Amino acid sequence: MRLGAVVWLYLISPLPALAQQESRASGYSNILWLVITLMFLLQSLLIIGLQRSRLNNKRARKALKESQRELERKIAERTESLHQTNNRLQDEIARHEATVLLLRETQDYLHSMINSMPSVLIGVTHQGYVTHWNASAAFNTGISADEALHRHLNEVYPSLPISLATIKKTIESGAPLVNENMQQGQGTEARYMDMTIYPLIAAQGIGAVIRIDDVTLRVKMEHVMIQNEKMLSLGELAAGIAHEINNPIGAILHSVQNIYRRTSPELASNHEVTKNLGINVEQVYEYLRERNIYSFLEDIKEAGERAAKIVTNMLEFSHVSNRNTSLMDLKSVIDHSVELSINTGEAKELKVKPPKIVKDISTDLPGVMGSAPEIQQVILNLLRNARQALASDLQNNAEPQFKPTINIRAHAEATHVVIEVEDNGPGMPDSVKSHIFEPFYTTKEVGKGTGLGLSVSYFIITEHHKGKIEVDSTPGKGTRFTIRLPLPDKKM
Template identity: 40%
Template sequence: MQERSNMARKYQYRGSALPTNDSSAAGGLSARLVGLVLALAWLVAAGTSYVWNLGQLDQRVEALALSHARVAHQKHVDYRAWVAKRGGVYVEASDMTPPNPLLEGLVSERDIFTPSGRHLTLVNPAYMSRQVMEESGRADGILSRLTSLDPIRAENKPDAWEAAALESVERRGEAHAQSVSLIDGREYLRYLEALPVTQACMPCHEQQGYKVGDVRGAIAVAVPMQALRDDLAPERTQLVWSHAGAALGGLVLIMVLTTLLSRAEAQIARRNADLATARDAALADKQRIEDSHATLVQTHQQLLQSDKLASIGKLAAGVAHEINNPLAFVTSNLGALEGYTRRLTELIATCEAAADKRDPEALLAAIADADLTYIREDLPGLLQESREGLGRVTRIVHSLKDFSGVDQTPRQPADLNAGMESTLAVVWNELKYKARVVRELGELPLVDCLPAEINQVFMNLLINAAQAIEEHGTIHVRSGCATGGVWFEVEDSGVGMSDDVKRHVFEPFFTTRPVGKGTGLGLSISYDIVVEKHGGRIEVTSEPGKGSVFRIWLPVG
């Protein structure tokens, strides 16, 4: 009666959990709300990306300006050094290059005349630098000048920015100064780097108290920013269009997905209505199901009292048959679902391409080719069948666990050779097609243990040995006595293991088998049973291509 009551409550719960048609409106609202949130999030992401990339362009402009400034500065330093090393150069005096009045009295031969009567005047490093800076500035727009906090020429007096930069360079010993500022209303990258005093500078600057190595001046360079921004204008335009296109394409895709989601929710609502009708029919058959369940419970209790070891072979065969049946149609359904997934994935890719090309006709054609109506009609049935099949497998596995009574087995003296023999009988179907089993079992004393759990260890080692053999090989099963305990070995002629695999072989979920072919728990559970529960040891010896040997040791007392 208690079982019937539980069954009745289960059906009542399932019935009350089914949604009604009232959920369809809420489902549509939910889909629209999700679409709105996704659209807003997408726009925020696109805007954030645009702002960030715009900042990156500005950083590139400043980096390019700094590079130009450094190149210009180095060019002027090189010109100045060349002239300084040669003590200046003589050029023909002209309106463009008149004699330098600042050299009068400092240099004895500021002006010389050639035998032919040509008037040559001495151009010192500073004079040459000024002329080169003026001419190059007219050519490329980069402003360069010599400046100092204590200039000889009044024209070299620093402006406010240069004075502050010179303070940091001359007084505080910084290598250079740079910043973006305005000159006559235009934005420039301003750069100033120290100009150390050399021996060639002393004829002109010794009277000011300069010494070789002093920093008493600098070359200031100003690079116009607008020209560099104009060079990067195409990239800025491309950035605008790419982000606008991405934002629009994302909104179109979100709109399509929202529409599909709304339709799917409507289909689910209709399916729930059908399930509600089926629920009423199921409640009408409840009494018959409860009676059948009571009969099954009674039969199950009788089986629990029977000889489990004598019937384990038939049970294993039955379990395999019962598991294979639902797994067969679950596998079939997964194949269909895989096809649907591939079609939907192709549809999404087509939608993305059509959105990028702004081609609504291609989008509609792709949706028609995908046959979404049939998929929506077939999916609920496939999922329901698969869910029922997996439920059957779960119930079968739980029944097998209850039958084995692993959790309830008490510790008791046991003949482990007999346990190995019974385990071989249970797993024989896994072994006979893969290997010849050679038994080398020695005489053993009774061992105080949990027999069912030791049998589980035997089973894991035997199945692993069979799986390690690629075609057909040999499995040796050995046992014997050791000091204070007994040992068992399972040796296979399989593929063997590398040192790296051996280091991880007892870790939970570690497996070398393909995905879906193993859980990676067998050896981890075996280690726990042998070491943690029985105080024993489990060891492995293996080499690639030479098979593996698993050896367990258990104390007798």
């Protein structure tokens, strides 16, 4: 607007001078007016143009402002949506972190669960490389999980009694393979395992989980139970037979006794009978002696007495026996048994150097309820067996430095008293050991062993005293019998 007024004043300011010139030269006046009019028109057009461009400018500015506002609105909108997305993303991250934490916790939990299991758990690949190794596996093998992982099973667990071929076959079959009571080692060192192979299809690939449980205690308990059952039925049988043959043996011995008496010249009634018959007692006696009849009778008597002794032993199997139980002084029972064992004729008969008997009896042994003669019989049986075993060893074993020894020990534990009789004799293989408590089982020649010593001892300890008797034996090293007798009012 201001610019238009300035231009107008500039255009009209020379007009009075032009009028004075008209008077001097009127020819030019029309042209001048035309020029002026044209200029005026031009000026007007210019002003109009300017005005329009101003208007356009104003409109454009307005449009610009509007689009700027629109842009700002859109930016705000987008910012808001970005903000929301960002919030959502942050929520998602938080949730993700919580899930990761939970996952780690679950993993740790599972890990410690697997590790706290008493079973050995080993994960392997199809090729036998270790993928998992729990704490029990580490404990059993002495190889830590870090050392075992990714190594071959044969390398880290060479004593495992299953082959890679079996593992592969199990994986291929898809069904678990169960092997129960697998034995490892022999004799007292024998251990029993239950072994299961589970085929596994995991994200990491195909493999298997091997689970090993040490069931030695269970198997040993089962053996004891089977043994008990067997012993009970055999014991009943033996007691039944003993009752049946007790009377015939009694009759035999009684009759032998009568033959001695009725042929003896020392008995007055014999003289009377022979006199009536017209013969002489001394002649009858002489004849019988000459024909060795008395020596036959002696044999019959000896055999009969041996049979009677066996029967007496066998009667121990029957539960009805006249037993006197009292609080026993085990130390004196043991001392007495050892003394008797040294002084028996049987011990002197063994024609080898007698074993050294080493006693280690705790001085404060508590009293145990039971029958002292029965416990003495058991200890005598064990000492006799040890002596016989050592004697046979000495006969077969020429080593001069061998020192036959029997150790007899006794001490108290929380609920029971433990008595051990141990020798360094020949020991016995498993095939013998599993039968020794059976009645009539013997490895000794006829006349030397009846096979009743241990079975009677077993009954005395387990049935009469509610205790336990066990054997540990290693061929070539020796044998140890362990007796446990419960203390009064304490259950084992």
